[in-house]
Amino acid sequence: MRDHTAFRQRRIRTSDYACQYMAVDSFVHRLGAGAKLLIGALLGAAAVLAHEPWSLGVVLALNAGYYFGARLTLSGLWRDTRYLLVQSVIIMGLYAARYGVPAGLWPGLQIALQIGLFFVPGVVFLRTTQASQMMRGLGKVLPYRLSFLVFTSFRFVPLFAREIRQIAMAQRLRGARLSGVDLLNPGNWRDMFHCLMIPLLVRALKTSDEVALSAEGRGFGIRPERTYFDALLAQKALPDGDRDDDAPSGSIGPQASVCGSTDRSAGSKASGRGVARRMTSREDP
Amino acid sequence: MTRDIRFLGRRFTLREALLLGFCATFIVLTRAALRLHFSLPGHSMFFLTFFLLMARGCVPKIGAATLVGVISGLVCMLLGMAKLGPLIVANFILPAMVVDLAGFAYPRMVRSYIACLLVGVIASATKGVTGILLDYLMGMDPDVVVRHVFIATIASAIFGALGAFMVPPVIRRLQANDLIPSSER
Numbered sequence: 060m061r062d063h064t065a066f067r068q069r070r071i072r073t074s075d076y077a078c079q080y081m082a083v084d085s086f087v088h089r090l091g092a093g094a095k096l097l098i099g100a101l102l103g104a105a106a107v108l109a110h111e112p113w114s115l116g117v118v119l120a121l122n123a124g125y126y127f128g129a130r131l132t133l134s135g136l137w138r139d140t141r142y143l144l145v146q147s148v149i150i151m152g153l154y155a156a157r158y159g160v161p162a163g164l165w166p167g168l169q170i171a172l173q174i175g176l177f178f179v180p181g182v183v184f185l186r187t188t189q190a191s192q193m194m195r196g197l198g199k200v201l202p203y204r205l206s207f208l209v210f211t212s213f214r215f216v217p218l219f220a221r222e223i224r225q226i227a228m229a230q231r232l233r234g235a236r237l238s239g240v241d242l243l244n245p246g247n248w249r250d251m252f253h254c255l256m257i258p259l260l261v262r263a264l265k266t267s268d269e270v271a272l273s274a275e276g277r278g279f280g281i282r283p284e285r286t287y288f289d290a291l292l293a294q295k296a297l298p299d300g301d302r303d304d305d306a307p308s309g310s311i312g313p314q315a316s317v318c319g320s321t322d323r324s325a326g327s328k329a330s331g332r333g334v335a336r337r338m339t340s341r342e343d344p
Numbered sequence: 345m346t347r348d349i350r351f352l353g354r355r356f357t358l359r360e361a362l363l364l365g366f367c368a369t370f371i372v373l374t375r376a377a378l379r380l381h382f383s384l385p386g387h388s389m390f391f392l393t394f395f396l397l398m399a400r401g402c403v404p405k406i407g408a409a410t411l412v413g414v415i416s417g418l419v420c421m422l423l424g425m426a427k428l429g430p431l432i433v434a435n436f437i438l439p440a441m442v443v444d445l446a447g448f449a450y451p452r453m454v455r456s457y458i459a460c461l462l463v464g465v466i467a468s469a470t471k472g473v474t475g476i477l478l479d480y481l482m483g484m485d486p487d488v489v490v491r492h493v494f495i496a497t498i499a500s501a502i503f504g505a506l507g508a509f510m511v512p513p514v515i516r517r518l519q520a521n522d523l524i525p526s527s528e529r
Binding site: 107110116132149153154157166170174176177183185190193194197204205208209211212213215216219220224241251252253256257259260261263264266267270274275279280 | 357360364367368402410418422423479482483484487491510515
């Protein structure tokens with residue numbers, strides 16, 4: 060049982076790819092996205108300004124404290140920053156070529172280290188911030204129509220990934236050269252564009268028609284501010300006889316529906332006036 | 345009676361904006377797929393230029409490619425695919441702006457192989473701009489900056505040109521079937 064728990068914890072703390080969100084509890088995880096961005100900006104600025112060995116040491120220590128304070132692992136750090144090694148080798152090589160081997164090594168190493176330290180806070184942000192938390196933050200900053208597009212694009216990633224797999228499979232059955240090995244040969248790229256990309260774009264055209272129709276049907280864009288369906292408001296707005304206390308969350312009684320606003324006070328004013336039976340905007344798809 | 349829902353300064357209809365959003369989804373998907381299988385520098389420019397030019401072809405309006413760049417940058421950030429942090433957005437927006445400017449200067453660009461090739465190279469080369477900015481910020485020697493950016497940009501430009509070269513036949517085929525508009529605005 061203990062082995063099983065240890066295995067599960069180990070598994071939770073490993074990642075499949077660089078900068079993947081790591082679900083552990085730490086004080087950095089509990090910080091808000093805005094606070095993490097602020098810390099990241101400060102550490103990034105410190106990395107840019109640090110030119111002396113002692114100041115670089117201080118920034119390095121701060122970044123290490125921030126990274127490991129988020130309970131991220133050494134293997135995770137390697138996964139997150141290994142791509143910077145290639146860059147570091149190139150920079151040090153260029154400095155060595157310019158100033159000679161002993162003289163060019165320290166400036167090259169210093170710049171490479173600065174660049175690495177510049178990116179570490181961003182890595183911590185991605186490792187400790189859930190996509191939903193980022194979405195909420197973005198929703199506050201972006202205009203709601205743009206954030207609708209961003210979230211729709213985000214939500215359709217799995218659907219189109221499945222579409223690509225299905226189209227590729229069907230085309231391969233018809234003889235298209237679309238397997239991984241085939242695509243290593245640039246001569247087969249024509250098949251990829253004609254047999255995979257064109258059906259995919261046609262599918263995107265059709266899906267955009269359907270989603271636009273669906274969003275319009277739900278009243279998207281009727282009001283200048285973002286609106287959403289609020290079951291609680293609906294319950295309050297209905298006359299006592301029409302209330303359905305057993306109704307599941309998200310469903311309301313017949314004929315009545317309520318739209319809320321991102322502005323809470325506006326929503327409560329609306330419900331106070333009993334403005335309930337009207338055309339609604341439900342939550343954006 | 346339904347009111348026509350317009351996006352971003354009444355420029356795009358809801359359908360067009362969603363189609364551009366899906367182009368951004370394709371950029372993210374192909375970027376993720378390539379990242380799993382290859383580790384070649386600049387390879388992500390292949391599909392980035394392809395879909396930016398396709399977006400311009402499917403929605404022939406100024407700002408279409410830039411919108412795709414903004415959305416794909418933000419979605420990449422949401423999915424944790426942005427090793428450069430917020431700079432990733434600049435990496436997507438700059439090539440997109442080049443595509444939009446080229447579309448403004450030569451509206452029939454997406455049907456021409458030479459124009460697409462040229463735009464693909466220039467758009468991919470803009471990746472070097474963020475590199476230059478970062479290198480200067482770090483106080484790197486100007487001579488080394490030039491060489492570093494040259495090495496980083498050349499691979500991107502090659503992949504970008506290859507991706508852009510695939511656009512005209514796809515656009516022509518979609519236009520021939522009346523799936524996308526053939527008149528440029």
